[in-house]
Amino acid sequence: MLVGAATSSLLARRAAAESIAVPIRLQAELLAKMASYDRNFQARTGERVRTLLLTKLGDPESARAGAEMKTALASIPSIGGLPHDEELASYADAAALADICRARKVSILYVAPGFSQQVDTMREAVSELSLLTVGSLADYVPNGIVLGFDLVSGRSKLLVNLTQARRQQIDFRAEVLKLTRVYE
């Protein structure tokens, strides 16, 4: 059965999956910690932290990462001292994404794998929002996602796009910025 499935997959020449390098559970913990080091977090969030987990329709890696992040975040008692809830959403287009974030008062947008080609347009669409965008992949950050995760020598590394952070009114404290790799 395995042989058959593997062979059919090989023959199908699927597009390469964008793979997660840092375990999702650790990403969730880092995300929750980093959010609390954002000086504007309380003002942006209000009484409840709403996180949108963006997945790509038809991308198994993306779907799994979204589902796992939802479970992982749900197990964290509070984010920045506030209660929180998470919602999965499939990506349609950048404008619709911005509308959803506005309408649902989303304060954290987690971008699952599968969006390497869409990150640029996503960045433009959400630039005017007060929103912490978090990328599951390191490649997203130089292209405009505010916070991301990389794996370097068996340890996780935080990446921050500082230019985009300012645009999206994210103001990380210096204590944690010094722990990150900063992209300007």
Add this chain to the structure above:
Amino acid sequence: MTFGRGRRHVGRTLVFAVHVFGLSVSASARAVDESGTDVQALLDENIVTTASKSLETGTAAPATSTSITAEDLRRYGIHSLDEAINFLSLGVVTANPLRDPDIGSRGVLVTGDHGNHILLLINGHAVNEPLYGSAQFGRGMGVPLEMIDHLEVVIGPGSVLYGSSAMFGVINVITKRAKDFAGTHVIAETEVGKSYRVAGGAGYQFGHETELTLAIGYYAQKGPSFTFGPQNFGVDDVSGAPIVTTYKGPATGIWSGTAHNSYYSYVPEAVLRFSSGNLEVNLRGATYKRSAPYAAYLSPVPGDFDYPDNYDLDRSASADIAYRVRPTAVLDLAARVYGDTFDTQRIYTVSASSNCIYRGNTSPCLYHWTGTSQWVGTELQGSFNWLQDSSLVTLVGADVRVVSVQAKQDVQNADTLAYHESSTNVIPIGNDKVEEVLGAYLQQTWTPAPFIALNAGARIDASERYDPVISPRFAANLAAWRGGTIKLIYAEAFRAPSWNEAQSSNVNLLTAESLRPERVRSVEAVLEQKLGAQRVLFGVFRSWWTDLIDLHRLTTQEYIDLAAQEKLPSLLSFSAQQYRNITSIDNFGFNARFEGSFLGNKAHYALNATSAFTSRVDDEYGASHPPAVTPQMFGNARIAYEFGERYPVIGLAAHFVGKRPAARTFEKYVPQIAHFDPYRFAKIPYVEPQLELRLTVSGPVPVVPGLSYRASLDYAFSDEAPYIVGRPVDNHNVRTSPTAQFAPVDRFRGTVGLQYDFLP
């Protein structure tokens, strides 16, 4: 040492460690986290893949492991895998007999085992070859150090996913991705007057999905010179004159002098990693030529003193092609095909008449042992993430391997190269040229609640050479309180008899009969506690080892019985041995680690300690005794300070091993054979504790962008290694006897190196 004294020693150490741990935890409870240390603590989590073949944090993994980063290798002046193990890892230790290092774990080390009790992986590809089960843990590993991204050292039985040889644990060498090795790099390094190494490498990305990293290196070492002896080898049994110990030298019977020419090694090595989308290709090749200045344990023939053409040569190459795909959010599929080739030669020239008995012969003999092995295999693996959130995952896999092994020994006239004997000690025996090995494994992980994770699995390995072996593992991981994790682990592992053990034969060795795989069972409890940016680990373990294969010296009665059964080869000597499942080991102890950073993450430190009490029983010695060479207390400590990006990093590392008996201590020659004196040391030759310090300075060279340096000084306080040089016959106290001595240590070493990076 008696069993009771050993228990008291471990008990006292345990009490001390628990006390220190308690103080640390209470200090942490008072700590207030305001300055990013909580984030730093998460960033310091090791991320590993080896223990369960999945991406997870070290805390969540179903085993105790150490992750050694490339940064650590550079900071602390590490030059080889055995140095990384000694200075930076927990629970594993090596010993250097001036040839291939022996490696052991948690108080157990099998001298001269060619590293076949621990599985070495390079990017997940098993390196241990089937002729000896060997893998190289020193300079001969075959991966340029700059190419290493990190090392995962997993201690404890690990056959559940990897099969044979994972008895001490599994070491996985992960090479760098292109993003972490970007550009082209040139490295030159020298230990002044003793060795040099040159290496080059590159890492390039092609588009979004394709990348290539590669590195080549060449290491050459000659010296230092060591002075031995005088050791009285006595009278030659054949000629009746004193033994000749040097090439065509006088018959003095005395083995002594300064070995200037016979301590060297040469290692060309190359690795390549290519990935494109879901495809990954790993290629590796290395040769390892080396010579040691004395006949070490298990060397079949003591070669002439300081003869430069006595050497061992290994050559190995491997290819591994893997393809991974995720057809649905539930299912991950991976397929891997691999192939390896390995050959080894051992060449010794012997002038002693008793080792060169051929009619009309007046020249020395050249012993030439040659072995080759090739294996190809495929591994298919499926991972079912049933709830898509990794809380319930089933991993199932099968590894099918076809192995071919051949070996033989020739004896030639060293002057004319005419053959005295050709193709003796041939492996394989008979027509069975190929072995088929099947391994199938199943692992179930379940996280029923955020604070508890369960992992259970088993692997079955089958081959026509031994009965099927099942290796289970059960692990529970409990997040007991804030920052605290308790792990409970039960695991088993095995080692299949190597082809050499199973089929080798010569005048001193009777072919083994029905060897069984060696087995180990282990239980372990581990507590890990995060204290801000500091982490503490404390674990206790107990393990039981059975059916260990060792050489058994035939008794007179066994000779008589074999003769009666007509199983006695005509040329078998009266001191012949046979590989048998004759040894068992029982051990317990603890591992402790304290590590972290301070001064705003500029200072990093770690302290690793292992203490064990190990009792070994074998029929050679006849009673329980501590294993030779194996320290029952060992560890390391390190601290480094970073002055800033443009300034040097200073690293100080220390490696400590406690008192331990020397190799061959517990051998016993057959008393009833007249010309072999019964020998057991009147006083067990313990080697004094060793402390090795290494100071390293590294950083960018000012003014020259792209150029960096590393310089280290290493000092060993003791000049004794736990190996006995020379013949232990007639020797009752190695410290005072003139006829045997401990192996020497290269006590002072200084290394300087430069690296130039051509960045893209």
